[in-house]
Amino acid sequence: EVQLAESGGDLVKPGGSLRLSCAGTGFTFTNAWMNWVRQAPGKGLEWVGRIKSEVDGGTTDYAAPVKGRFTISRDDSKNTVSLQMNSLKTEDAGVYFCSTGGFYLDYWGQGTLVTVSS
Amino acid sequence: EIVLTQSPDFQSVTPKERVTITCRASQSIGSSLHWYQQKPDQSPRLLIRYASQSFSGVPSRFSGSGSGTDFTLTINSLEAEDAATYYCHQSSSLPVTFGQGTRLVIK
Numbered sequence: 737e738v739q740l741a742e743s744g745g746d747l748v749k750p751g752g753s754l755r756l757s758c759a760g761t762g763f764t765f766t767n768a769w770m771n772w773v774r775q776a777p778g779k780g781l782e783w784v785g786r787i788k789s790e791v792d793g794g795t796t797d798y799a800a801p802v803k804g805r806f807t808i809s810r811d812d813s814k815n816t817v818s819l820q821m822n823s824l825k826t827e828d829a830g831v832y833f834c835s836t837g838g839f840y841l842d843y844w845g846q847g848t849l850v851t852v853s854s
Numbered sequence: 855e856i857v858l859t860q861s862p863d864f865q866s867v868t869p870k871e872r873v874t875i876t877c878r879a880s881q882s883i884g885s886s887l888h889w890y891q892q893k894p895d896q897s898p899r900l901l902i903r904y905a906s907q908s909f910s911g912v913p914s915r916f917s918g919s920g921s922g923t924d925f926t927l928t929i930n931s932l933e934a935e936d937a938a939t940y941y942c943h944q945s946s947s948l949p950v951t952f953g954q955g956t957r958l959v960i961k
């Protein structure tokens with residue numbers, strides 16, 4: 737059974753930093769493209785970015801609102817993907833989901849809540 | 855950026871009714887359109903990939919169709935457990951984008 741578990745969500749002040757992690761089990765993590773998708777309170781889904789598998793180059797892509805502030809990385813030895821978030825803004829608040837998939841997003845974690853407030 | 859526009863935004867439906875949700879892309883995306891279901895306080899769940907391919911474990915009452923710019927998610931014989939928000943998603947070009955969502959409420 738595929739399982740994804742996010743962690744690291746917290747309350748942070750505007751301008752602050754936070755690092756989220758996602759641990760994956762039940763699938764071949766090294767072959768998986770991993771995504772981060774967020775959802776502001778009461779709003780829809782917004783893609784944040786993704787990291788390809790190392791065999792596909794391990795490169796990253798980001799949505800415009802987070803490019804230059806957020807960084808996605810992976811540690812295949814630990815089956816984890818991370819999202820480093822810097823210079824956080826109030827509009828970055830919400831639930832952050834990790835998901836697998838290069839094109840369609842087939843499995844999702846339960847999400848972790850990020851609150852950005854002074 | 856490709857914009858996906860869903861209609862309707864909200865629909866109140868009765869059990870056993872047939873429901874159709876549409877998703878229109880701002881430019882042609884071939885069949886790179888996927889559908890998700892999200893129930894309150896849950897993570898999204900993949901229903902349909904590449905416009906019409908049902909994902910593993912999805913009930914057969916869910917089906918998808920379309921290509922190019924116009925797509926449809928159909929739920930035949932709606933059940934109470936189908937109360938949720940439904941999103942379309944395109945992976946034709948970066949950035950990947952989602953529709954704004956369609957909320958289904960069961961009468």
